[in-house]
Amino acid sequence: MRSVPVNQDLIEREFAKTSPYLVGREKVREFSRAVFASDPVNYSVESAREAGYADVVAPPTFAIVVQQLTLDQLFAIEDSGIELTHVVHGSQQFSYTRPIVAGDELTAQLSITSIKTLGGNAMVAAETTIRDARDEHVATATSTLVVRGDAA
Amino acid sequence: MTSDEVLVHPFVPGDVVAEATYHLTRESLVRYAGASGDFNAIHYRDDVAAEVGLPGVLAHGMLTMGLAVQPVVDWLRDPARVLDYQVRFTRPVVVHPTEGADVSVRAVIGKVDEAERTARIDLTVTVEGGTVLGKAQVLVRLP
Numbered sequence: 001m002r003s004v005p006v007n008q009d010l011i012e013r014e015f016a017k018t019s020p021y022l023v024g025r026e027k028v029r030e031f032s033r034a035v036f037a038s039d040p041v042n043y044s045v046e047s048a049r050e051a052g053y054a055d056v057v058a059p060p061t062f063a064i065v066v067q068q069l070t071l072d073q074l075f076a077i078e079d080s081g082i083e084l085t086h087v088v089h090g091s092q093q094f095s096y097t098r099p100i101v102a103g104d105e106l107t108a109q110l111s112i113t114s115i116k117t118l119g120g121n122a123m124v125a126a127e128t129t130i131r132d133a134r135d136e137h138v139a140t141a142t143s144t145l146v147v148r149g150d151a152a
Numbered sequence: 153m154t155s156d157e158v159l160v161h162p163f164v165p166g167d168v169v170a171e172a173t174y175h176l177t178r179e180s181l182v183r184y185a186g187a188s189g190d191f192n193a194i195h196y197r198d199d200v201a202a203e204v205g206l207p208g209v210l211a212h213g214m215l216t217m218g219l220a221v222q223p224v225v226d227w228l229r230d231p232a233r234v235l236d237y238q239v240r241f242t243r244p245v246v247v248h249p250t251e252g253a254d255v256s257v258r259a260v261i262g263k264v265d266e267a268e269r270t271a272r273i274d275l276t277v278t279v280e281g282g283t284v285l286g287k288a289q290v291l292v293r294l295p
Contacts, residue, residue: 027187034187035218036174039225051230060225060234061218065188089213091287093238099231 006081006115006122006147010074015110018069020133025102027065028056035059048101055102063094067128067141070110074126082124082147090123090144097137105133113142120149163261163271163294170223170259176211176245177252184215198249211245211253216284220257220277224290227259233293235270240286245279253279262289269294 025045032042040047041057048056075084100106107130114125124145130138163169181195190212193200201209217239225231247253255277262274275288 031187034180034184035215036222037225038222039229039231041231057231059218060221060231060237061214064214068189089241091238091240092214092217093236095236096234099234 005117005149006124007079008115010077010080010112010124011115013112015070015073018066018073018108020105020107021066021069023058023062023100023102023104023106025056028058028062028100028102031062031065032056032059035061053099053101058100058102060094060096060099062100063096063130063139063141064092066100066106066108066130067143070108070128071126071143071145073110074112081122082145086148088146088148090146092144093142095140095142097139100130100138104138106130106138117149122147122149163264165261165263167261168258169261169273170227171257172223173254173256174219175252175254176215176247178209178247178249180252181209181211181215181247184212184218188212188214190214206244206246208246208248211247211255213241213244216241216245216255216277217288219255220275220285220288221290223257224259224273224275224292228292228295230295233295234290235293236291237289239275239277239288241284242286243279243282243284245284255279255284259290264294 029043037059041051045056108128110128113127116123127142129140132138185191194210195212198209221237245253258276260274262272264271271292271294273290273292277285277288
């Protein structure tokens with residue numbers, strides 16, 4: 001078995017904030033349909049405003065779209081020791097301060113909070129903090145990536 | 153009910169708060185790919201899935217996670233009441249080209265925190281009787 005260790009220096013690394021992601025109204029509707037959302041606040045501006053939101057509300061897992069931008073940064077690093085074809089999504093968590101709504105300009109910043117070895121695999125915890133244009137916290141998205149070490 | 157029996161809320165661990173079944177087709181996967189930007193070919197190409205040793209084209213784990221919370225959102229009637237949501241991806245969901253796949257979700261109160269007015273909702277997410285998500289938990293602010 002050939003083991004490809006994940007670079008431990010990733011934990012210390014400071015990742016650049018992503019450029020602002022503007023949440024589009026039609027994107028929210030498209031994502032809502034894709035995850036079978038049925039709440040009117042996901043589709044109707046009027047319903048969303050009646051419920052106290054500025055615009056249509058994104059489903060809880062929409063934060064993955066913004067988090068993905070930071071995971072792309074991770075996968076682009078040459079010396080990470082993470083081969084994309086060997087990555088499996090082990091688990092996912094979102095902690096919300098508030099829901100994402102259309103019109104939000106979101107920036108995301110990645111940090112690698114732990115790298116553990118389990119059997120021949122590495123478990124990488126990738127934590128992405130998502131903030132709005134006023135620099136207020138919106139959500140934190142954490143992925144556990146299982147990097148298979150047995151590159152056959 | 154007498155006036156001194158006022159409950160903060162009527163929720164008790166074990167109560168089923170929502171149940172739903174979603175029918176996934178290949179079209180659902182293409183739709184999610186476009187909406188999310190995840191164009192990994194194992195989610196729409198049988199030849200690629202077979203090449204990497206999978207039993208068939210799989211639903212995106214994030215699609216399963218995304219739909220599994222919807223019955224809870226509908227029950228809460230306000231997405232802002234979802235405070236935290238986590239899952240483990242324990243078994244892939246194979247989506248047959250003609251039959252598709254049925255994903256069933258059952259949401260049960262796991263634990264109630266009276267002081268914080270929050271509850272942990274435990275999701276059981278199954279396909280053909282087998283669980284596909286592990287430790288699927290939603291922390292909610294109770295209505």
